Amino acid sequence: MKAKAKLNLINSAWGVSFLSAVMAIAIGLLFGLVILLVSNASEALSGFAAIIQGGFADGAKGIGDVLYNATPIIMTGLSVGFAFKTGLFNIGSSGQFTMGAFAAVYVGIKWTFLSGSSHWIVALLAACIAGALWGLLPGILKAVANVHEVISSIMMNYIGMYFVNMLIVSNIHDKIKNQSLPVLKSAIIPKAGLDKIFGSQNINIGILIAVLMVVIIYFLINKTTFGYELKACGYSKDASKYAGINARRNIILSMVIAGALSGLGGGLLYLAGSGKYLQVVDILAPQGFNGISVALLGMSNPIGILFAGLFIAHITVGGVNLQLYSFAPEVIDIIIAAIIYCGAFALLFKNIIFKFSKKKVKEDESI
Amino acid sequence: MNTIYFISQQTMFFAIPLLIVALGGMFSERSGIVNIALEGIMVMGAFISISFISIFQDRLSGQLLLILAILVAGLSGAIFSLLHAFASINMKADQTISGTALNMFAPAFAIFVARMVQGVQQIQFSDTFHIAKVPILGDIPLIGPILFQNCYITTFIGITIAIISEVVINHTKFGLRLRACGEYPQAADSVGINVYKIRYAGVIISGTLAGIGGLVFVVPTSTNFNATVAGYGFLALAVLIFGQWRTKKIFVAAFFFGIMKTFASAYSGIPFLKGLPISNEVYKMIPYIATLIVLAFFSKSSQAPRAEGIPYDKGIR
Numbered sequence: 052m053k054a055k056a057k058l059n060l061i062n063s064a065w066g067v068s069f070l071s072a073v074m075a076i077a078i079g080l081l082f083g084l085v086i087l088l089v090s091n092a093s094e095a096l097s098g099f100a101a102i103i104q105g106g107f108a109d110g111a112k113g114i115g116d117v118l119y120n121a122t123p124i125i126m127t128g129l130s131v132g133f134a135f136k137t138g139l140f141n142i143g144s145s146g147q148f149t150m151g152a153f154a155a156v157y158v159g160i161k162w163t164f165l166s167g168s169s170h171w172i173v174a175l176l177a178a179c180i181a182g183a184l185w186g187l188l189p190g191i192l193k194a195v196a197n198v199h200e201v202i203s204s205i206m207m208n209y210i211g212m213y214f215v216n217m218l219i220v221s222n223i224h225d226k227i228k229n230q231s232l233p234v235l236k237s238a239i240i241p242k243a244g245l246d247k248i249f250g251s252q253n254i255n256i257g258i259l260i261a262v263l264m265v266v267i268i269y270f271l272i273n274k275t276t277f278g279y280e281l282k283a284c285g286y287s288k289d290a291s292k293y294a295g296i297n298a299r300r301n302i303i304l305s306m307v308i309a310g311a312l313s314g315l316g317g318g319l320l321y322l323a324g325s326g327k328y329l330q331v332v333d334i335l336a337p338q339g340f341n342g343i344s345v346a347l348l349g350m351s352n353p354i355g356i357l358f359a360g361l362f363i364a365h366i367t368v369g370g371v372n373l374q375l376y377s378f379a380p381e382v383i384d385i386i387i388a389a390i391i392y393c394g395a396f397a398l399l400f401k402n403i404i405f406k407f408s409k410k411k412v413k414e415d416e417s418i
Numbered sequence: 419m420n421t422i423y424f425i426s427q428q429t430m431f432f433a434i435p436l437l438i439v440a441l442g443g444m445f446s447e448r449s450g451i452v453n454i455a456l457e458g459i460m461v462m463g464a465f466i467s468i469s470f471i472s473i474f475q476d477r478l479s480g481q482l483l484l485i486l487a488i489l490v491a492g493l494s495g496a497i498f499s500l501l502h503a504f505a506s507i508n509m510k511a512d513q514t515i516s517g518t519a520l521n522m523f524a525p526a527f528a529i530f531v532a533r534m535v536q537g538v539q540q541i542q543f544s545d546t547f548h549i550a551k552v553p554i555l556g557d558i559p560l561i562g563p564i565l566f567q568n569c570y571i572t573t574f575i576g577i578t579i580a581i582i583s584e585v586v587i588n589h590t591k592f593g594l595r596l597r598a599c600g601e602y603p604q605a606a607d608s609v610g611i612n613v614y615k616i617r618y619a620g621v622i623i624s625g626t627l628a629g630i631g632g633l634v635f636v637v638p639t640s641t642n643f644n645a646t647v648a649g650y651g652f653l654a655l656a657v658l659i660f661g662q663w664r665t666k667k668i669f670v671a672a673f674f675f676g677i678m679k680t681f682a683s684a685y686s687g688i689p690f691l692k693g694l695p696i697s698n699e700v701y702k703m704i705p706y707i708a709t710l711i712v713l714a715f716f717s718k719s720s721q722a723p724r725a726e727g728i729p730y731d732k733g734i735r
Binding site: 198 | 454501505509511512514515516518519520522523525526527529530533534649652653655656659660697699700702703706707709710713714715717718720
């Protein structure tokens with residue numbers, strides 16, 4: 052009897068998190084509908100339908116595009132969420148992503164001595180290493196010199212952006228289009244027939260790599276001593292020190308892994324063979340900041356992040372279709388912002404759900 | 419000598435917005451609320467006030483229009499920051515999450531509204547605010563060319579804000595209460611201070627200043643607003659931490675960063691830098707690298723407000 056009650060509690064704790072996420076999404080979408088209604092009432096409903104339908108509006112190809120769009124933001128989301136577990140806010144995902152993208156593209160163009168499938172694998176590994184390096188420095192600064200990781204990683208974002216611009220121009224520059232040169236065929240991630248299934252040129256096994264990383268990170272956080280130590284540092288640095296955990300080492304490792312995940316995201320996007328090139332512009336990679344949204348919506352849980360990434364990619368594709376009804380696609384970002392804002396009220400939602408379920412129990416008892 | 423004047427005039431354009439916004443952040447953080455939303459609030463303040471300028475520039479011009487626009491920017495920043503205050507004070511939400519939401523919302527909102535109203539996202543305005551030389555003051559040797567030539571009134575407003583902030587936070591009853599709420603809110607509450615009200619005040623002041631900062635950043639450097647303040651809100655956050663949450667140090671930090679930024683963007687106008695065989699991108703990286711190095715040396719003894727980021731709960735001892 053007692054065991055059963057305990058099990059219910061665990062179930063409901065999961066359920067409550069899920070329910071409050073759904074509530075936040077519902078309110079965010081409602082807010083988006085209101086914005087559409089205010090700006091152009093006659094088209095609002097069909098526009099809103101386009102957002103909800105997202106990728107499904109274009110059949111299998113649409114779903115393929117959702118998976119393609121989801122891949123990089125699942126990776127950056129994992130990166131941010133993983134660092135959150137150690138109590139670190141990795142706002143530097145954008146810079147790590149850019150560094151990873153550059154490393155992958157550089158290897159993809161210059162390392163011609165690699166052939167066959169080893170080429171794209173090495174290029175992706177290079178992306179991981181470059182991203183990890185960009186996470187290493189804020190990690191060291193935090194652990195050794197007590198520099199707040201938010202500030203140092205913001206600085207690293209800008210340094211990374213300018214650094215990559217410089218490296219592109221001096222190494223792999225397409226002067227006419229002011230962007231990177233195309234990568235070799237052997238460096239493009241294989242499609243393994245997924246393009247035929249979905250009828251979309253963009254999709255490749257990158258999404259499977261992302262899912263694999265989700266599983267690995269889930270396992271790492273929940274099933275290993277290392278993951279336990281990381282979480283302990285996140286809850287209380289002092290208590291974990293007292294328990295003999297090397298907090299400094301964990302902070303550095305956590306940032307390195309987070310950086311590698313973001314870097315891999317950059318590699319997966321720019322080796323997709325979807326006609327995307329690194330541009331020489333002074334704009335921070337938006338995927339890094341979307342990763343923050345994904346991590347928050349997924350409540351830093353790897354499985355949650357997977358679904359959050361798919362959801363955000365879904366409504367982003369919806370946003371592209373929204374332009375058919377002469378709405379600016381930025382309404383999607385407004386909706387995501389509203390969802391995250393409401394997600395911050397998780398405590399309130401939990402209380403409401405808790406009160407509601409308590410009331411029900413009481414009613415049941417009185418009967 | 420002309421080079422020095424040029425550098426100092428340019429430095430003002432970069433340092434003043436950083437100063438204003440970092441001081442805003444200080445009011446919020448020293449009341450105990452982390453305000454990572456400064457970037458978003460700057461965008462919102464700039465968007466609404468630049469739209470205001472763009473609408474009224476047929477009827478008004480010059481300093482009167484700019485002053486009205488500054489009021490509009492401050493007001494819109496204050497209203498927008500209420501969202502952050504509500505989430506983090508009443509709802510006890512995670513302050514980074516709510517701040518991130520605001521940062522995401524503001525540019526999306528600015529682009530969406532601009533595109534729905536006028537078709538393109540850039541909002542054009544004509545710069546009628548530039549002052550070539552302030553009468554009398556501009557003729558003072560040395561100080562004249564540095565402060566009172568080729569300038570905007572925003573420079574003087576920024577310095578005034580810095581002086582007022584110093585007085586308010588260190589020498590008034592309100593400032594003492596605000597600091598108490600950021601260090602030990604339970605103690606503040608026990609002597610009858612309403613922690614919620616003080617924290618609301620802190621966030622609203624930060625919103626007002628960040629809104630003004632957004633406008634002050636855009637006016638001297640551009641003639642259109644493209645829904646971005648180029649990461650200045652985040653840089654202001656760096657200035658705030660670099661300045662150890664103290665007005666005087668923030669002042670120094672803002673000017674340090676301003677000078678670095680000037681070298682980065684105007685090096686081609688500075689003879690001894692123009693000759694060096696260094697890539698454009700390296701100059702652009704310098705401010706950020708310099709900040710990292712400086713932070714590495716000065717962060718050991720961080721003086722962050724102790725209760726920063728922790729929602730105040732009356733029941734907790």
